[in-house]
Amino acid sequence: MDKLIYNERDVTITNDGATVMNLLNISHPAASILVDIAKSQDDEVGDGTTSVVVVAGELLNEAKGLLNDGIEPNIIIDGFRTACNVVIKKLNELSLNFSNKSEEEKKNILLKCAQTALNSKLISNHKDFFAKLVVNAAYQLGDSLDKRNVGIKKVTGGSCLDTQLIYGVAFSKTFSYAGFEQQPKTFSNPKILLLNVELELKAEKENAEVRIDNPNDYNSIVQAEWSIIFNKLKLIKDSGANIVLSKLPIGDIATQYFADNNIFCAGRVEDADMKRTAKATGAVVQTSLLNLNKDILGECGIFEEVQIGNERYNIFKDCLKTKTVTFILRGGAKQFIEEVERSINDALMIVLRCINNAEIVPGAGSIEMQLSKALRVYSRSICNKEQI
Template identity: 50%
Template sequence: MNSQTPTIVVLREGTDATQGKGQTISNINACLAVQDILRPTLGPLGSDVLVVDQQGKATISNDGATILKLLDVVHPAARLIVDISKSQDSEVGDGTSSTTILAGELLKEAKSFVEDNVPVQWIIKGYRKALIEAVKYIKSISQEIDPLANNGEMLLRVAATAMSSKIVAQNSEFFSRMVVDALLSLDLTSVIDERLIGVKKVVGGGIQDSTLVQGTAFKKTFSYAGFEQQPKQFDNPRIACLDVELELKAEKDNAEVRMTKVSDYQSVVDAEWKIIIQKLDEIVNSGCNVVLSQLPIGDLATQYFADRNIFCAGRVANDDMYRVIKATGATLQSTTSTLTSSDLGTCAKFEEKQVGHDRYNFFLNGSETKSCTLILRGGSEQFIAEVERSLHDAIMVVKRAIQAGKVVAGGGAAEMAISKHLRDISREIPGRQQLIIAAFARALEVIPKQLCENAGFDSVDILNLLRMKHSNGDIWAGVDFKSENVSNNFEAFVWEPELVKVNALQSATEAACVILSVDETVTNKQTQGPPM
């Protein structure tokens, strides 16, 4: 008898499975499409991208992480590139466009090897070996700086370089000083917490009307009747920070209370009043002048505090409360029964004043500043939002420069130096690994090349000049946007933290290797109900 092998069904009917060289090339092409979107945004003369979401909200930005976050990327391989840019943004705050463009270029160089049937694992091995040498080399040539010397003069250079490609490039000197002063006002002896730098956006006025508040500031919260009777200014106030609701509210639970006498109902009402009055008395007895709560403060409590010359604000945002607590030394209390004077914080001055069309509460710290707030002004919400993103990148870059204390030259200088070093190494390696490491070196040239193209320079001439300079030992030769030529960018103070470059190289290489290692994609068919 002829026995037939039974058919075994493993995947759901309609499941799409593609594999092999074609699938790898398809994944590479998808990532190159994402790279093409960000290419024009790179550098000081890069253009912006207008992204409109499903609700019709328009966002204008040249920040790589912001653009990729707003794009609805559906290709699974291309989404890996998006994740890498998010990682770069959260880790170091800048270099997201460079990371994405470099990852795409590494895949583009690998594409020719894949088409020539070179095993993918050979390519991955060569890329990882090149990465190790690149990181080792950039750490050997990076220059140490004293970030706190001359009132942060070195940090101003780093901040200006980070802003050179942003919308605030024309006002980089103004905002660089603001960013550096903000970070220098924090405690630099421990890990720098960027959450202590608040950013508030007020539409109206010019960009030069933006200010740095040495303390915590937030928009006046929702207030009830009696608020205007409260004092709006204190010197050395005693501040209570609460997570307590001070409001009479109807029962939310489906409870049923049966009463036979009117006096019973009155006793329930009196009990509610007694509870909230007891809470208010405990707060007043602590000796505080200012009461802040993350939960609502109702009209009864507002009037009660006003009668006793106490300022209150309810529904304070978590981030604002966090900064107030860190700046004033208060402790957040979830009950009033244990509130004492030792739980209160203090600052040099509290006041409420007008900023644009809004009222703002200011907690000024005095000489020992532990938090600060950037109040950004501008003509439109989209413009101010882009300024905020630009300052976030600059803050993160300066933070890394303070922590690491090592910088390299920007403008494509570091990439060209690494590229030349890898070419020299590749000549000493036999076999196909030589070609793969040389391809990694070629991919690094995409950064200065794209900088030139976005600025309208002749990229071929500039790249040839850069290769010649670096072959003669000028490791800091990079693109000079003022003279449309090449120059020593380290002497020109075009500086970037070493950590930004190292993280960008590692993220881009890892993304390329992950995508190259995928040669099969299984797409499950969507069904209306559970499988049978």
């Protein structure tokens, strides 16, 4: 079942083991080790965070009975270690390697792995739909298989089946000034310029002291402020960029100037989105406008701004430099979408791990039963206390 966990700030609905363990306020030193077990399982494998806590708890429970019977802790630990080696050996015998299968069979196995990971989740009713998205995303990442190239954006509203996978980068429309609506909203094969430069009319008197004797000189100072920003904008236009993104604000003068020159701009872009755009398009983030050339501009196949739910999204598709994908998750409530995000994260980690390892075992508890049986048979071959 899903758990509803409430703390002062937030309500979380989840059945993801690592999330539950993180949200519990555990101060007991031994219990906090179980939290770490779930966390490392989440970082390493993604799924199975509940299982590791349940198994560890059960082993501790069994060990408690043995301690009460007066058996030395060292003997129990040696027994656990021996059992661990036996189990790993048996596991390797039972595993199925699918690296030599055809592409079609491989994809089917990965789909089943993703569906297995989604079986116990909130979205298990739509596991076929989400498993396909996850496997397609994993294939799109190419050889790097770097999970950092997967972005997840959440848009409240609509059905969870409205979730879409975009082969590229997507982020929601940033704060914009007057003149923004006159800018073009679609480009084919655009040149992309990424900046860490503020494009606003700055009153230079705020960061410099200027003394004048003649009131007429004041006008030249005001003109200088205008010429500074127009010089910047001209350098950007001359670089041949069609899309300008900046981490810092792009003001109303710049917005209108870009609109007049058929250039799209977005200011105050989040750092993570900026980095993924740079990686995907091959653009280099600039902190100065003095040396703009073709080498630092990025490229993508199609850029468009589209309406998704109540929000507008900027989408860069068919990026050539690095393969990146973005999930745009939909759903009725914020808590539901967050749980979908956790579920997709688990499934994606499993699929990426399968592509790397190419070895699988049957699920649904059957492998645990088989290992338990193997251990029982092995234990009968030991004569000392470790047998227990």
